[in-house]
Amino acid sequence: MRGSTRDAEFSEYVAGRRPQLRRTAYLLCGESHRAEDLVQTTLMKVYVAWPRIHRDGNVDAYARRVMVNAHVDETRRPWRRERVGVDGLDVEARAATPPEDRDLLMAALADLPPRQRAAVVLRHYWGLSVEETATDLGVTAGTVKSQTSHALRRLEQVLSPHYDERQGR
Amino acid sequence: MNDTEWTERLEALADREDSHLFDVGADVARGRSRLLRNRVGVAGAAVLAGAVVLGTGLALGAGSSGRAVPAPVGEGPTAAATYHEPETTLSPSAPPAPTRSARDAYLQRKLDGAWKGAGDIPFKAWRNDLYATARSVLDPSGTHLTYSSRGLTSGSDGHGVGLGIKLGWSEPGRSGEGMVQVTVTSEGGSDDEQCSTTGGFGCPDTVLVGGKTMKVGTGDRGELVVLYRQPDGERAVVLVNPLFGNNSRTPVQEGFVSRRDVYRLVQDDRLDLPRPPSR
Numbered sequence: 431m432r433g434s435t436r437d438a439e440f441s442e443y444v445a446g447r448r449p450q451l452r453r454t455a456y457l458l459c460g461e462s463h464r465a466e467d468l469v470q471t472t473l474m475k476v477y478v479a480w481p482r483i484h485r486d487g488n489v490d491a492y493a494r495r496v497m498v499n500a501h502v503d504e505t506r507r508p509w510r511r512e513r514v515g516v517d518g519l520d521v522e523a524r525a526a527t528p529p530e531d532r533d534l535l536m537a538a539l540a541d542l543p544p545r546q547r548a549a550v551v552l553r554h555y556w557g558l559s560v561e562e563t564a565t566d567l568g569v570t571a572g573t574v575k576s577q578t579s580h581a582l583r584r585l586e587q588v589l590s591p592h593y594d595e596r597q598g599r
Numbered sequence: 600m601n602d603t604e605w606t607e608r609l610e611a612l613a614d615r616e617d618s619h620l621f622d623v624g625a626d627v628a629r630g631r632s633r634l635l636r637n638r639v640g641v642a643g644a645a646v647l648a649g650a651v652v653l654g655t656g657l658a659l660g661a662g663s664s665g666r667a668v669p670a671p672v673g674e675g676p677t678a679a680a681t682y683h684e685p686e687t688t689l690s691p692s693a694p695p696a697p698t699r700s701a702r703d704a705y706l707q708r709k710l711d712g713a714w715k716g717a718g719d720i721p722f723k724a725w726r727n728d729l730y731a732t733a734r735s736v737l738d739p740s741g742t743h744l745t746y747s748s749r750g751l752t753s754g755s756d757g758h759g760v761g762l763g764i765k766l767g768w769s770e771p772g773r774s775g776e777g778m779v780q781v782t783v784t785s786e787g788g789s790d791d792e793q794c795s796t797t798g799g800f801g802c803p804d805t806v807l808v809g810g811k812t813m814k815v816g817t818g819d820r821g822e823l824v825v826l827y828r829q830p831d832g833e834r835a836v837v838l839v840n841p842l843f844g845n846n847s848r849t850p851v852q853e854g855f856v857s858r859r860d861v862y863r864l865v866q867d868d869r870l871d872l873p874r875p876p877s878r
Contacts, residue, residue, distance in 0.1 A: 453616050
């Protein structure tokens with residue numbers, strides 16, 4: 431494939447899909463700066479593989495798979511560990527009772543294991559079927575079902591008291 | 600909560616992310632750069648394989664008999680050189696085989712034991728010395744660098760251990776905070792991988808300063824990463840970021856630390872991993 435063709439097709443894809451990829455990355459990692467890094471990493475790999483994935487017609491699936499894997503890899507990297515010293519904190523602690531529902535949801539999402547989080551985002555943000563999610567994550571449909579079920583149950587456990595309280599139950 | 604409600608909540612959460620300002624050209628440029636790097640990696644591997652085959656052939660030819668018979672020269676088949684875009688990509692360099700020194704084993708033991716609580720954080724004296732070193736080079740007046748966290752970044756792989764600190768950088772009288780991260784590591788992997796692990800981007804450029812070679816990379820938001828491989832194989836990495844993302848939403852001015860000072864710091868021979876206590 432000629433470079434100019436690749437660039438034109440890729441540019442068109444980025445123009446159309448980047449906002450959604452960025453929001454997906456944000457849901458996966460919960461932080462704008464890292465979300466942008468994740469999107470850039472994903473799009474670099476998409477560009478490299480463009481002739482093949484464009485020909486096969488599965489660019490979105492490839493981009494999602496790359497993003498989820500990059501995110502999971504990131505969470506595994508020991509370099510991301512940071513031990514906080516005894517004299518203070520350089521990472522602001524999350525408030526115990528965030529005032530906004532969305533803050534609470536983000537905090538609850540952040541506490542999920544990366545794969546469970548990815549399953550929830552792909553199923554309920556991208557609206558993928560169980561089978562499509564399984565393909566993206568490289569696992570069986572049964573695993574997707576159980577991961578999504580575990581994840582939603584945990585989210586419910588965290589969020590329900592807050593919602594109940596707000597609704598005066 | 601049903602499926603529809605989950606979807607609505609996730610969409611509301613995702614909409615909070617401002618995702619509409621972006622530069623398509625920058626994405627294309629990064630993609631091209633990655634593609635070029637991959638092609639260089641593939642070409643390098645092919646050249647290496649060719650050299651091995653050629654070398655083996657010459658060695659066998661020389662060893663098979665005392666007399667080499669020249670092959671007849673004729674009109675052989677001709678072929679035009681062609682290039683096929685690789686469908687799969689190779690990493691430019693693979694990490695070396697794991698070898699752990701006693702020192703690395705000691706560091707790993709200390710790190711593993713430190714997960715019990717913040718009070719057990721190891722290497723307090725070492726990290727304070729590292730802070731002092733960074734300050735003496737980057738901020739001798741003591742007006743910019745802060746180390747309020749007293750935290751420690753750490754990592755390890757099958758090859759070694761890496762330790763470091765993150766420091767805040769502020770400009771008196773101005774809002775915002777930048778970051779200086781200093782790391783010393785005996786981990787494996789290529790220089791580029793180490794830079795990527797530290798800063799999120801590689802260090803493709805080679806710079807020679809003071810007779811010593813360093814690898815340098817820059818990020819899209821004014822970040823700078825510099826890596827120096829010490830004579831004993833350990834690597835020092837300094838990352839300078841105008842925004843200390845964990846602490847601030849406002850960046851300090853780009854280039855708040857001069858490259859010259861970063862080069863001096865990364866080459867400083869005080870940047871050394873902790874040593875086990877002598878018996």
